[in-house]
Amino acid sequence: MTARSNAMAEERMEQLLHAQTEMQGRLSAMAEALAARQSELNRAVNQRLDGMSHKIGATLAEQTKSTHENLRNLQERLAVIDSAQNNIQSLAKDVVGLQAILSNKQTRGAFGQGRMEAIVADALPKGAYAFQAVLPNGTRPDCLIFMPNNAPPLVIDAKFPLEAWNSFREATQTEDRKLAGQQFRRDLDVHIRDISEKYLISGETQETAFLFVPSESIFAEIHEHFESVVQKAQRARVVIVSPSLLMLSIQVIQAILRDQRMREQAHLIQGEVAVLMEDLGRLDERVRKLQSHFLMAQKDVEQVLISSDKLNRRGAKIASLELEAGPQAPDPAPQERAVESRTGLLKLRVVDEE
Template sequence: METILFIVLIIIVLISVFFLYSMQQKLTDLQKPKEGDENLFIMIQNQIQEQARSVQDLTKTLDQKIAESTKSMNTSQQHLHTTLQEQFSQNTRLIQGISGQSTKMIGEITEKLTSLDKTNQQVIGFSAQLTNLEKVLTSQKQRGNLGEAGLQLVLENILPPGAFALQYEFEDGDTVDAAVFTKDGIIPVDAKFPLENYNKLVNEDNKERRAALEKAFKNDLKKRIDETAKYIKPQAGTMEFAFMFIPAEAIYYDLLVNEVGAVKVNTRNLIEYAFQERKVIIVSPTTFAAYLQTVLQGLRALKIEESAKSIRKNVEMLQKHIKAYEAYMQKLGNSMQTTTNHYNAAYKELGKIDKDVVRITQGERQIEVESIEGPMRTEE
């Protein structure tokens, strides 16, 4: 606004100067042809003077306006400078605050991205492990190794090292996955993992294929039972039964409740067949651990019994030593009794000698005969 006013004032000054210049030219032109006309000249001169005063007043007013405008502009400029400086300071603080927050947020985002990267690495690791597990569960040989590893873990967590053996070989060359040693004999344990037909049966929806898979599953399980039963060898020192270890609780539970997934399979007959006809007890990690606790208690009782036998044997030997000591003490007592008798007899003879001396010398007795008692004998 002040800039526009300043421009208008400059335009007015220019117009006034131009007007004065024009009047001066007219005056000059009038002076040449009409030098005798004094009144007209005076009148024009007066007008010029008035116009000059007007211009002077206008110039003065213009100077005042320019001064006021300059002052106002300086004030406005100073105020604007102060405002801009404050705004700049505020913006600087705001930018610094935003920069600090941005740096913090970038740090947090970087940290979260790092954590997310670690999580992704873990997920990738889990995925790889699941892939490996899937490969293990797909391969029958690997499944067997997994079952044996689960069996070993249960045995090592419950029984002492000498109470079992892994990959126990019989004299005829058969090798069972594990053997548990008890007082009454060896308990063979074979790890089985009938997973392939089980998974097919659970995931099958077609009734016809499901019926075929049910039959295959039961035949597979029956085959595993028969394989375990061949390790029952009483002539080789085994018990009259064996354990068939299923390392998957889910499969064992389905067998126990007579149901596989949503399909009911007559597995109860197989369990009865295993126990009654083949003397095979089907166990899971949980139930096998319970059986092993019973075996462990039996081993502890056997250890206590063996310790009691050893203690009794040592007591019998101690009794023999005491009797021998008693015999020697009796002999020592007899010897001491004989010595005491000899001592008392010798003292009596010494007393007789003293009496003889007294009779000869007519003096007094000098020796007092003292007898001692022998050791007391106890009646047996």
């Protein structure tokens, strides 16, 4: 029993050892398979990671480029906005300066006078106008325009009551606007009366003076809301003019001055025309003499051609006689040659006469 048990135990041990060996072989095969699969998995993961890294890098590069482009465009737009802001600030300073000019009476008068002087100086030649000239009564108008034919000069005044006008324009309430309009009407009446009394001098100035308004809008508002003031100014022989009307009036005066200069230079023009007619008469006489010389030369040429034709015909006849002679005959007797020679001379003479 014991030996059998031992044999069975040994057999079982062998079986266990054999099973353990098989298990170890399978574990080794599984370990090798797992190692190969892990290697393939690592390689696939690395490839995927490399691809994703490349894509992420390209995406980041594109996003960086796009960000830089957007920042550059933003900087350009900021530069444009900065330039526009500087222009707006400069314009605001100019507006403030203009407001300061218009708020000061003296500088406001200089502003209106500057516009008036620019219009006059651009249209008229020097010597046809004068700024701040003194009249015989000691007054000093803003501009004098000298008229042709020793006529009295035309007076232009460039001052304007702008304070009352600004009050009238800025008034929002009906009562305030009415009071401001009354004040502007009084100031304008006083200014028109001053122009009429100071600058309209009989025999020294024109019977009409110009009151220059340096704005087309103010000129239109005056004619719309203050028609009575305009009529009063016309009765006082003061004409309210805007820049456009002043320019038109200056152009009319310019045409009158040009016409006067043409009349003054008429005698010089007539003298030049007389000299021109004399030169034209001499030219006609010389052309006719030259024409007679050409006619005589033409006749001489025709006569020369006639003589040349005659010579050509005679030469042709002589040449035809020589051709008709033919071969030489035997030498005749001296008496016969003399007769033939005389006959030949007679033939030549007859041909010449023909």
